[in-house]
Amino acid sequence: MPGDPGGWLPIQRKGMPQIFLLLCLLLAGSALAGSTRCPSHYLSGAAPDILDPTMTAQTHELCYLAFGVTHSGVTRTPLWSAEHLTRAQLDMAQGLPRLNRFHAETGLPAGEQAELGDYAHSGYDRGHLSPAADMPSEEAQFEGFTLANMVPQDPNNNRHLWQRIESVVRKLARADGELYVVTGPIFGGDHPKQLQGRVTVPTQLYKAVYDLKQNEAAAYVVVNEATNDYQIMDIAELEHLTGVAPFPALPASARLPRLALPPPDARRPPPTTAAAM
DNA sequence: CGGGCCTCCCCT
DNA sequence: AGGGGAGGCCCG
Numbered sequence: 001m002p003g004d005p006g007g008w009l010p011i012q013r014k015g016m017p018q019i020f021l022l023l024c025l026l027l028a029g030s031a032l033a034g035s036t037r038c039p040s041h042y043l044s045g046a047a048p049d050i051l052d053p054t055m056t057a058q059t060h061e062l063c064y065l066a067f068g069v070t071h072s073g074v075t076r077t078p079l080w081s082a083e084h085l086t087r088a089q090l091d092m093a094q095g096l097p098r099l100n101r102f103h104a105e106t107g108l109p110a111g112e113q114a115e116l117g118d119y120a121h122s123g124y125d126r127g128h129l130s131p132a133a134d135m136p137s138e139e140a141q142f143e144g145f146t147l148a149n150m151v152p153q154d155p156n157n158n159r160h161l162w163q164r165i166e167s168v169v170r171k172l173a174r175a176d177g178e179l180y181v182v183t184g185p186i187f188g189g190d191h192p193k194q195l196q197g198r199v200t201v202p203t204q205l206y207k208a209v210y211d212l213k214q215n216e217a218a219a220y221v222v223v224n225e226a227t228n229d230y231q232i233m234d235i236a237e238l239e240h241l242t243g244v245a246p247f248p249a250l251p252a253s254a255r256l257p258r259l260a261l262p263p264p265d266a267r268r269p270p271p272t273t274a275a276a277m
Numbered sequence: 278c279g280g281g282c283c284t285c286c287c288c289t
Numbered sequence: 290a291g292g293g294g295a296g297g298c299c300c301g
Contacts, residue, residue: 100287158286160296163296164296166286
């Protein structure tokens, strides 16, 4: 279903009037480098832009109910995953039980998708980019468990620091009403680690946030290791580091002010390294 | 302050 | 269908 050419109308969020989608497309205007099938997930309808031409091979945009991704058949991971996070959506998500239905993405060309076996016994978690806890319906949650929304993530990182980042971003969305959030991997270094020689392990991860109420943006950046360390960057810095523009339609007035992202600080140091000493 | 309960991240 | 562990929160 995702990846269906020209199929953006049937898979749009339910109840969203078509006129609004058209308006989004018009508002996006020149900021829309290419066409997108799910403008509602992006700021001003403009999908994140991959600036680095070496990263665009074998990429496909996939649209889901509550998020959109661009997937790379080279890394066999998403290059970004984007959500429009609202208070109402989180209210709906909150009542839902989490069903861990991890699955390979069938809507990709043969051989480009990661398989469950790539991750099994790898020592890495299947780390969501757009979090399961953000998904407002059972169907949306199932979609969130596609491997097209996953990267190999250090288990300690995923279950501690990253979980707290996701949690404080949800809290911020509740406080300010709505956010646009773009999450993605960073592949640094010359010899990237791979799972089964197929799925590339990111060296870092980022989560960029645009807060409409404050008209400010910023991003968390963390190394994909057992750590509690994180960095906060403005969007220009992030674009330079990642080669991805998370919010191509970001107002110029929001590029300089750096959103005061809440600290995801832990109360205790990470157990792995600490326990080893 | 501590304990119980819930949420949220996963694994085999 | 099993399991674990951390963190938040509420309440005594």
